[in-house]
Amino acid sequence: MVKVGLALVFLLGVPAELFGTTSQEIIIFAARHYHLKGASHFQMWQVHPDGRGKRRLRWPAGVPLFALPSPDGRQYVYAGVWASIFPIWFQEEQARDFLNGADPQDPALWVVRADGRARHRLLERAPIDLRWLASGQQLLLTETRHLLDVKTGQREVIHDQPELFTYHLSSVGSSFVTLGSVLFHPPIEYVLAEKDGSYWRIHLPTKTIVQLPSPPSVSPEERAPRSIATPALSSPDGRKLAYIKTPQEAGDALGETLGVVDVQEGTIETLQQFAEEPLGINHFEWSPQGDQLLVERYQGLSGGPHSDLFIVNLETGQYHLIDEITSNTAQWAPSGRWVVYQTAVTTRPLGKKQVWSADIGVVKADGIGKTYFTSGAVYACLPRWITVTELQ
Numbered sequence: 001m002v003k004v005g006l007a008l009v010f011l012l013g014v015p016a017e018l019f020g021t022t023s024q025e026i027i028i029f030a031a032r033h034y035h036l037k038g039a040s041h042f043q044m045w046q047v048h049p050d051g052r053g054k055r056r057l058r059w060p061a062g063v064p065l066f067a068l069p070s071p072d073g074r075q076y077v078y079a080g081v082w083a084s085i086f087p088i089w090f091q092e093e094q095a096r097d098f099l100n101g102a103d104p105q106d107p108a109l110w111v112v113r114a115d116g117r118a119r120h121r122l123l124e125r126a127p128i129d130l131r132w133l134a135s136g137q138q139l140l141l142t143e144t145r146h147l148l149d150v151k152t153g154q155r156e157v158i159h160d161q162p163e164l165f166t167y168h169l170s171s172v173g174s175s176f177v178t179l180g181s182v183l184f185h186p187p188i189e190y191v192l193a194e195k196d197g198s199y200w201r202i203h204l205p206t207k208t209i210v211q212l213p214s215p216p217s218v219s220p221e222e223r224a225p226r227s228i229a230t231p232a233l234s235s236p237d238g239r240k241l242a243y244i245k246t247p248q249e250a251g252d253a254l255g256e257t258l259g260v261v262d263v264q265e266g267t268i269e270t271l272q273q274f275a276e277e278p279l280g281i282n283h284f285e286w287s288p289q290g291d292q293l294l295v296e297r298y299q300g301l302s303g304g305p306h307s308d309l310f311i312v313n314l315e316t317g318q319y320h321l322i323d324e325i326t327s328n329t330a331q332w333a334p335s336g337r338w339v340v341y342q343t344a345v346t347t348r349p350l351g352k353k354q355v356w357s358a359d360i361g362v363v364k365a366d367g368i369g370k371t372y373f374t375s376g377a378v379y380a381c382l383p384r385w386i387t388v389t390e391l392q
Contacts (some may be wrong), residue, residue, distance in 0.1 A: 003012035023389045025049055025074070025333050027340050027373070028057055029360045031380040032094065034350050036339045042097040047373050049236035049338045049362050054373060056246050060116030062101040066382055070136035071187050071318055071334065073386030074114050075150065077139065079126030080106035080329045089304030089326070089345050111150045122153050133204055134187040140204060147204060159202055159209055166202075186285065186385070190238030192263060199237035199263040212239070213264055235290040239264060242293060244281050255279040258295065260314065271295075271312060282307055283328045288336040291315050292365060296330055305345035311367050320367030326381070327356060332365075333385055339363050343372070344374055350377040 027049060029088045032042045042065060060076075067078035080102040086097065088098060095104075109126035112119040122139075130148075131140045139148040144324040145166055146155045158166070193200045199212045232243035241261040246255060257275040261268050268373060274281060282305075283296040291314055296307035305327035311320045323343060330341040340362045347354040360380045363370040374380040 011102075021389050023387050025335060025338070026053075026386050026388055027360065027362065027383055028069065028073075028386060029342075029373075029380055029383040030098070031282045031360075031374055031378055032091070032097075033074060034355050034357075034377040034379075036351050038172050042091075042094055042379075049333060049340070051371060051373065059099075059100065060112060060114065062119075063112055063116070064100050064102045065098045068130075068132070069114075069386050070132055070150075071134055071386055071387060072136050075111055075136065076114065077109060077111045077122070077130075077150065078102065079109050080104050081126065082128075085128055086382075087304075091381075110191075118357065120153075122148060122150060130183075131185045131188045134189055135205060138205070138306055140188055147207075156206060156207075158191065158207060159193065161193075161209070164195050164200060166191060166193045184283075184328055184384075186288070186332055186334070189236060190234050192238055192241055201234075201237070224286060233284070233286060235286050236288055237290055242286065245270065245275075247275070247278075255297075256281045258284060258293065260293075269314075274310075283330065285330070285332055287332050287365065288334060292336075294330050294332060294339055296325065296327060298327060299324065303345045309341060310337075311339065311363075311365065318367075320366060322363050323361055323370065325361070329381075329383060331383070331385065334387050337365055339365065340385065342383060345379075348377050355379075 021156050026046050028046045031043045032040050034040045044057040044059040044065060045054065046057040057225065060121060063076055064078050064080065064083065066082060067076035069076050080099065081104065083095065083099055083104045088094070107125045108121045109123040110119060111122055127141050127143055129142045131142065133140060137150060139150060141148055145158050147158055148155050169324040189204055191202050191204065193202060201210050201212055202208070228264055232241055234241055241263060243256050243259050245259045255278045257273055258271045259268050260271070260282065274295065280298045281295060282298040285294050287293070293312045293314065295310045295312055297310065298305070298307050300306065306324055307327045308323040309325045309330050311322060323341065326344055330339055332339055340360065343359045345356055345358045348357040355377050357377060357379050358381060359372040359374045360374050360383050361370060
C-alpha cells in the first residue's frame with residue numbers, strides 16, 4: 001500500500017480516519033565524525049531504535065541543536081541562553097555548531113515548526129526546566145506549575161487550590177539541575193498533590209482534580225512521608241510517587257536511594273540496593289507503563305559527569321546495570337520498549353592523536369540487546385525521542 005503524507009491528506013480534505021496509521025519511534029541526535037584532515041562539525045541524525053534507517057536529519061537554520069522537540073517531532077522549543085546549561089563536554093570549540101545561528105544571549109523561549117516556519121516567541125524569559133504534554137500543544141513549566149499553550153502563548157495554573165502541596169515534578173537531583181535536565185524529560189500527563197495525608201491526582205490536559213481513596217492504616221515504619229521536599233515524580237498514571245531518599249532518611253544507608261510511594265495504599269518501598277554504596281542519584285524516570293524505573297547513579301566528573309545506568313523492574317525486583325553513561329541523558333522510549341542514552345565520554349585514536357568521543361546507545365526495557373549507533377572517532381550526543389505517524 002502506498003504511504004500518503006499527512007500534510008497532503010489534510011490539504012485534500014480527506015478524513016484521516018479513512019486511512020490506517022502507523023507510528024514509528026525515532027531517535028534524533030547530534031554527531032561529530034572526526035576527520036584526519038580538515039574541520040569536522042556536528043550534524044543532526046535520525047535512526048530507528050533497532051538500527052534501521054540511519055540518515056542525516058535536515059535541521060532548520062537558527063534553531064540550536066539542543067532544541068526540545070514536541071512528542072511528534074513537528075515543533076521545537078528552545079532558548080539561546082540554554083547553551084550555558086547544556087555543556088557539551090570537551091567540545092567547547094564547537095559552540096557555533098550547537099547554536100546553529102541562535103543568539104546565546106537571547107533569554108526568550110521560542111517555538112518553531114520543524115521546517116523552520118512559523119517561529120514565534122512564547123516567553124520573554126525561558127525556564128530551565130519544562131516538559132511537553134503528550135498532545136504537543138502545551139508545555140508544563142515545572143518551577144511555576146503553569147501550563148503554556150505553544151500556539152497562543154497563554155499561561156494558566158495547573159490547579160486553583162493553593163492549599164494543595166503539588167509535588168516537585170522533578171526527577172533530577174538538586175545539584176544537577178543545570179546539567180541539561182531540561183532536554184531529557186519525557187512528556188507528562190499527571191501530577192500529584194497532597195494535603196494532610198490525602199492525595200489528589202491532577203490530569204494536566206483537562207486540569208481535572210480527583211481525590212484518590214484514603215490509604216489504609218499502616219505501621220509508622222511503612223507509612224509514606226508527607227510533603228516530600230526532595231525531587232519527586234508522579235508515575236504516568238498519577239497513582240505512585242518516586243523520590244530521592246537521603247542516607248539520613250533511609251536509615252543505615254551509605255548513599256542516596258529511591259523511595260516509591262503507593263499513595264492509595266499509603267506505603268513506601270525503598271530500593272535498598274542503591275543505598276549500599278556512598279553515591280548519589282542524579283536522575284530517574286518512570287517507564288510509560290509505570291512498572292519500571294531508569295536510575296542514574298552518579299560516579300564522578302572525570303571525562304565529564306558520568307553515571308551508572310540501571311533499569312529497575314518494580315514488579316519483579318530485578319536490577320539491570322546497563323552501561324556507564326553521560327549523566328542525565330537516559331530516557332525511555334514513548335512505548336516503554338527501549339532506553340536511549342549517551343555513553344560516558346572517553347578518548348579514542350584518530351591517526352596518531354586521541355580525540356574525545358562518545359556514542360549513542362540503546363537497550364531494550366528488559367536490560368538486554370544493547371546496541372550503539374556510532375563507533376570510532378566520533379562524538380555523539382543530545383539523543384531525543386520523537387514518534388512519527390504516517391498514513392498508509
